Amino acid sequence: MRPYPDRAAMATRFASVRAALEAASVRGRLAGYCYEFLLFGFKQAWACLFGGLMLALLLGTHFLYPADAPFHRYDFLTVGAVAIQIAMLALRLETPREAVVIGAFHIVGTIMELFKTAVGSWIYPEGSVLHIGAVPLFSGFMYAAVGSYIARIWRIFDFHFPGYPPQWATILLATAIYGNFFAHHWLPDIRLALFLAALLLFARTWVVFTPWRTPRRMPLLVGFFLVALFIWFAENIGTFANAWAYPSQRTGWHMVSLAKLGSWYLLMIISFVLVSMLHRTAVRSDTVPEPA
Structure with a gap:
């Protein structure tokens, strides 16, 4: 059974748009599949709005x-990220609960950034005033974008998870x-064991x-991989x-190694578990719908 939608989610500007799109009448099986595919893409794009x-x-x-410019680009990015967050809340494009998720991811991500830059895993080549150590404050919003996507997609697609x-x-x-x-960095890398445990x-x-009227299903591990793949694409844009x-x-710039996909896959698991803790809705379900 799907959780009843919270009032904050129903108050977003997307709620009325979503209701209108889902109420559309489409004739024909093929036309219905095409409409569902387009609606799926639209909802995905809406969930990716912050990122x-x-x-x-x-x-x-x-x-x-x-x-x-007298203002560092990295500082402009920090101010711009905060402005986007405020605008999304003010315009009801995001729920307060999703803003909490963004804040939690910003903290978790910044802690990791402080450590990783200290050991030389990556660098921020430009200067800034708004920073902690070698980490400009906008960087935490990149992790927050992942948390925002998961929280929003969870609501927009009415997620539930049989076998959780x-x-x-x-x-x-x-x-x-x-x-x-x-x-x-000091002890043996146990990521292979972590992959197996996952x-x-x-x-x-x-x-x-x-996506529309018929529940669809996918193995959660496949979902983790697909999102990790798109984060890898976004990482290439960022670098x-x-x-x-x-x-x-x-x-000189070159594409990020495909080996980074493994790191993003593991990060996806952290991100999903963190959102599940903050989401306040049950993730478990006893039934799996049959394929349509």
Whole structure:
């Protein structure tokens, strides 16, 4: 059974648009499938709104920001990210609960950034005033964009998760993954064991989502991979825009290694578990719909 939508979610500007689109009458099986596919894409784009605006800001400032501006580009990005967040709340494009998710991800991401830049995993090549250590404050919003997407997509597609494991086990796995991001610099890297643990834990878990009128399903592990893949694409855009750089990119930009997909996959698990803790709705369900 789907959780009853909260009043804050129903008060967003998207609620009326979503209701109108879902109430549309389409004749013919093929036309229905095409409409559902387009509606799926529209909802995905809406869920990506915060992340999409951040990427647009990165690219726009990369090409257009004046080199002699008195205000550092990174500081402009920080102010711009805060302005986007305030505007989305003021215009009811986002719920207060989703803003809480963004704040939590900003904190978790900034802590990781402080450590990773200190050990040289990546660098921020431009100057800034609004920073902590070597980390400009806009960087936390890149992690927040992931949290925003998960929280919004959860609501927009009415997610539920048959076969979801006990929450304590998912929290334990997410904690181990987060810890390994730090500890592998001194201790053996256990990410292969973490991949195996994720496979065992979520092997029977489905994500059930409703693009239009018919619930669809997908193995949750496949969903993690697809989102991680698109984050990898976004990371390539970010490094191209000189928002940050890996050591191998100091002499010139090139695409981020596909090996980073594994890191993003594990980060997706952390992100999903964190959103599930903040979402306040049950993630477990006893039924899996049959394919339409």
